[in-house]
Amino acid sequence: MLGAIRARSQFARPLLLRLYHxxxxxxxxxxxxxxxxxxxxxVLPAETILATPAVGGxxxxxxxxxxxxxxxxxxxGDSQVVLRPKTTAEVSQILxxxxxxxxxxxxxxxxxxxxxxxxxVHDEVVLSLRNMNKVRSFDDISGIVTCDAGCVxxxxxxxxxxxxxxxxxxxxxxxxxxxxxxxxxxxxxxRFLRYGTLHGSVLGLEVVLPDGTILDxxxxxxxxxxxxxxxxxxxxxxxxxxxxxxxxxxxxxxxSAVNVAVxxxxxxxxxxxxxxxxxRRCGEVLSAFEFxxxxxMGAVLHHQQLKSPLASEFPFYVLVETSGxxxxxxxxxxxxxLEELMESGTVEDGALAQDEQQIRRMWMxxxxxxxxxxKTGATYKYDISIPIPVLYDIVGDIAGKLKTAGLYQSSADPxxxxxxxxxxGDGNLHLNVVADKFQNRVTEVFEPYVYEWVASHRGSISAExxxxxxxxxxxxxxxxxxxxxxxxxxxxxxxxxxxxxxxxVL
Amino acid sequence: MSSLRIxxxxxxxxxxxxxxxxxxxxxxxxxTNVKHSMNPFDEIAVEEAVRLREKHxxxxxxxxxxxxGPTKAxxxxxxxxxxxxxxxxxxxxDSALEPLSVAKLLSKVxxxxxxxxxxxxxxxxxxxxNQTGQMLAGLLGWPQATFASKVTVxxxxxxxxxxxxxxxxxxxxxLPAVVTTDLRLNEPRYASLPNIMKAKKKxxxxxxxxxxxxxxxxxxxxIKVTEPPKRQGGKIVxxxxxxLSKLRTEANVL
Ligand SMILES: Cc1cc2nc3c(=O)[nH]c(=O)nc-3n(C[C@H](O)[C@H](O)[C@H](O)COP(=O)(O)OP(=O)(O)OC[C@H]3O[C@@H](n4cnc5c(N)ncnc54)[C@H](O)[C@@H]3O)c2cc1C
Numbered sequence: 001m002l003g004a005i006r007a008r009s010q011f012a013r014p015l016l017l018r019l020y021h022x023x024x025x026x027x028x029x030x031x032x033x034x035x036x037x038x039x040x041x042x043v044l045p046a047e048t049i050l051a052t053p054a055v056g057g058x059x060x061x062x063x064x065x066x067x068x069x070x071x072x073x074x075x076x077g078d079s080q081v082v083l084r085p086k087t088t089a090e091v092s093q094i095l096x097x098x099x100x101x102x103x104x105x106x107x108x109x110x111x112x113x114x115x116x117x118x119x120x121v122h123d124e125v126v127l128s129l130r131n132m133n134k135v136r137s138f139d140d141i142s143g144i145v146t147c148d149a150g151c152v153x154x155x156x157x158x159x160x161x162x163x164x165x166x167x168x169x170x171x172x173x174x175x176x177x178x179x180x181x182x183x184x185x186x187x188x189x190x191r192f193l194r195y196g197t198l199h200g201s202v203l204g205l206e207v208v209l210p211d212g213t214i215l216d217x218x219x220x221x222x223x224x225x226x227x228x229x230x231x232x233x234x235x236x237x238x239x240x241x242x243x244x245x246x247x248x249x250x251x252x253x254x255x256s257a258v259n260v261a262v263x264x265x266x267x268x269x270x271x272x273x274x275x276x277x278x279x280r281r282c283g284e285v286l287s288a289f290e291f292x293x294x295x296x297m298g299a300v301l302h303h304q305q306l307k308s309p310l311a312s313e314f315p316f317y318v319l320v321e322t323s324g325x326x327x328x329x330x331x332x333x334x335x336x337x338l339e340e341l342m343e344s345g346t347v348e349d350g351a352l353a354q355d356e357q358q359i360r361r362m363w364m365x366x367x368x369x370x371x372x373x374x375k376t377g378a379t380y381k382y383d384i385s386i387p388i389p390v391l392y393d394i395v396g397d398i399a400g401k402l403k404t405a406g407l408y409q410s411s412a413d414p415x416x417x418x419x420x421x422x423x424x425g426d427g428n429l430h431l432n433v434v435a436d437k438f439q440n441r442v443t444e445v446f447e448p449y450v451y452e453w454v455a456s457h458r459g460s461i462s463a464e465x466x467x468x469x470x471x472x473x474x475x476x477x478x479x480x481x482x483x484x485x486x487x488x489x490x491x492x493x494x495x496x497x498x499x500x501x502x503x504x505v506l
Numbered sequence: 507m508s509s510l511r512i513x514x515x516x517x518x519x520x521x522x523x524x525x526x527x528x529x530x531x532x533x534x535x536x537x538t539n540v541k542h543s544m545n546p547f548d549e550i551a552v553e554e555a556v557r558l559r560e561k562h563x564x565x566x567x568x569x570x571x572x573x574x575g576p577t578k579a580x581x582x583x584x585x586x587x588x589x590x591x592x593x594x595x596x597x598x599x600d601s602a603l604e605p606l607s608v609a610k611l612l613s614k615v616x617x618x619x620x621x622x623x624x625x626x627x628x629x630x631x632x633x634x635x636n637q638t639g640q641m642l643a644g645l646l647g648w649p650q651a652t653f654a655s656k657v658t659v660x661x662x663x664x665x666x667x668x669x670x671x672x673x674x675x676x677x678x679x680x681l682p683a684v685v686t687t688d689l690r691l692n693e694p695r696y697a698s699l700p701n702i703m704k705a706k707k708k709x710x711x712x713x714x715x716x717x718x719x720x721x722x723x724x725x726x727x728x729i730k731v732t733e734p735p736k737r738q739g740g741k742i743v744x745x746x747x748x749x750l751s752k753l754r755t756e757a758n759v760l
Binding site: 256257258261262263307309310311335338339342347349350351352353354355356357358360 | 521522523524539540541543544546549585588693696697698699700702703
């Protein structure tokens with residue numbers, strides 16, 4: 001997956017229409033001058049700075065493209081400077097200077113974020129963590145790893161994997177996203193069902209505040225009730241309160257027995273029944289329960305060149321995974337679950353992976369969906385959480401609205417796919433609409449309708465991807481005014497000049 | 507030919523995705539608590555047998571899967587049954603098996619079951635011996651077609667396209683015969699839940715090497731197993747001069 005995701009050329013396609021509301025540049029922020037560049041050169045090694053001729057540097061603007069455009073190629077900034085410090089002290093010096101001089105900064109991890117939070121909006125300095133990629137320590141007894149924020153998730157998982165542990169989170173972007181970015185977005189992913197939220201597994205953070213202060217809270221304690229738990233504020237803060245430079249995180253034992261099955265399910269109601277029964281029968285060994293619809297399956301089989309494990313097509317597919325330490329025990333539990341599901345007709349067909357390669361292929365059918373949709377066209381993504389019974393209704397609803405609007409009827413129409421997939425166990429749906437290009441007449445059909453719909457079910461307009469630029473103006477659909485006011489006060493306290501990731505989140 | 511009986515050999519091996527490690531005693535690779543699966547070439551063999559049935563219908567009267575090894579080999583046999591084999595024979599032994607022993611065991615099974623075609627993997631990915639199929643053909647006095655990438659059965663005649671160095675070779679033989687599979691022969695199917703459930707009810711017979719009259723004691727002794735030397739990481743040099751000096755003093759190639 002690693003190569004696949006980064007290798008997808010983001011820039012081969014012509015620049016898409018500007019379809020998101022771009023806030024005006026805040027005139028209080030300083031435009032970079034040669035003296036600013038002098039400072040950066042003084043504190044950073046030359047090879048860690050990218051600067052275009054516009055600010056007196058020598059880098060070809062093409063070199064900065066990857067930092068200016070997001071993974072979806074939907075959001076794009078115009079930064080002329082990318083700084084890639086190697087140490088926390090360097091980060092501190094940069095932020096202190098930028099704060100004093102009112103220079104806006106966008107922290108960037110693997111740039112796989114899906115809400116426009118990781119790229120500049122205008123000319124903010126990009127502060128990339130990619131050179132901070134060392135494991136600092138690993139405790140073999142507790143499984144606690146302490147590392148730089150720029151460590152790539154998959155590389156960390158390999159590192160702890162060799163020592164018998166596994167990272168408590170996993171997601172399709174693992175080959176590129178960084179642990180610091182995961183923490184900054186409070187990423188969920190496919191292990192959430194089993195290992196829960198980063199609010200629980202992150203034990204400590206090292207954070208540099210805009211004024212250069214280094215908050216050293218790199219604790220490796222499981223229990224520590226001394227005062228306010230400040231690190232929690234930074235988990236999910238999307239780069240708006242401080243720059244995360246170090247993370248310590250507890251990692252569970254790597255399971256030695258893993259089973260994966262893909263099931264063909266006749267209805268969304270049956271998907272829920274299957275989930276209920278899976279929880280009851282597999283209990284503590286159930287490690288993932290993911291679902292997707294036939295439109296997703298069509299795209300993923302085509303683009304990943306995979307063969308369906310099932311003999312025919314179904315409206316819904318479910319991937320169920322068990323992980324444990326006793327294969328016979330897990331086989332028996334999963335086996336009886338699958339038999340019961342088949343006999344009751346909840347599931348109409350299914351396949352059980354017989355070896356690791358089949359396990360990987362089955363996971364690819366779920367994890368390859370975002371990339372496959374991206375190859376089909378411009379993808380609108382809504383990441384919502386609502387009570388499970390009505391979770392999928394929105395997909396049919398939106399498809400209907402697009403049809404009524406005459407945008408989704410024949411192959412000549414702009415909308416190609418309306419589909420849903422996600423982490424059903426967590427009540428989290430990814431509603432995706434793929435169009436030939438991003439365009440207002442399509443966007444208007446479901447924005448802000450999706451947010452209103454979610455609010456009417458007391459759901460969240462962002463289950464795991466965050467707010468970023470995309471949902472900033474819609475925060476009110478999920479949070480009352482008083483809470484947003486207090487968020488603003490917290491932001492003002494940590495970042496009085498508002499230099500960190502401006503225009504985003506709030 | 508009025509009917510075709512196919513015997514398929516399947517072996518339980520450490521899963522191909524597992525990074526193997528040498529055990530502490532340096533006598534082999536660590537196998538406890540390590541994922542095992544059917545040897546990938548044997549999966550291809552089972553798949554080919556099932557495809558022959560799908561193509562020829564009733565002509566393929568029976569597909570019999572056979573595995574030699576410890577109790578857990580029955581898991582591998584159940585996979586073969588779930589993929590479409592009709593019944594299974596487990597030659598149960600805890601002894602380490604060398605290719606010659608397996609070939610002898612299979613030849614006895616073949617003498618009893620009288621298959622027209624035996625399909626085996628070209629090699630097992632654990633010992634990479636690539637000998638069993640050839641030895642079995644020798645013991646039975648049957649023709650052999652190894653490294654198959656295409657298998658056609660027409661009446662009593664067998665045509666096999668073989669992968670050879672630098673190209674493909676087509677051979678013909680009379681049945682009965684032994685075929686060993688190469689990677690490109692087919693892509694094995696997934697085991698479907700209905701078939702896994704059916705497989706539980708299919709007959710699985712257990713026999714011992716003694717029942718078959720075969721002595722399986724190893725003839726080879728493993729002296730020592732060690733890991734290949736670790737690859738050293740690359741180094742970035744600052745200048746051409748440094749490169750030259752390193753090539754001279756460290757790599758000793760100049
Ligand atoms: C194929 C694919 C699948 C995905 N699947 C999931 C999924 O299952 N679950 C899920 O939750 N998300 C998923 N995502 C989105 C997810 O949010 C990101 O992949 C990931 O968590 C972001 O990490 P990153 O290093 O790429 O951060 P970036 O994209 O670089 O940044 C994301 C945000 O965090 C901030 N940030 C980054 N690093 C730091 C830091 N060190 N300090 C302070 N702020 C920082 C940025 O300013 C930005 O606001 C997926 C994305 C893709 C492309």
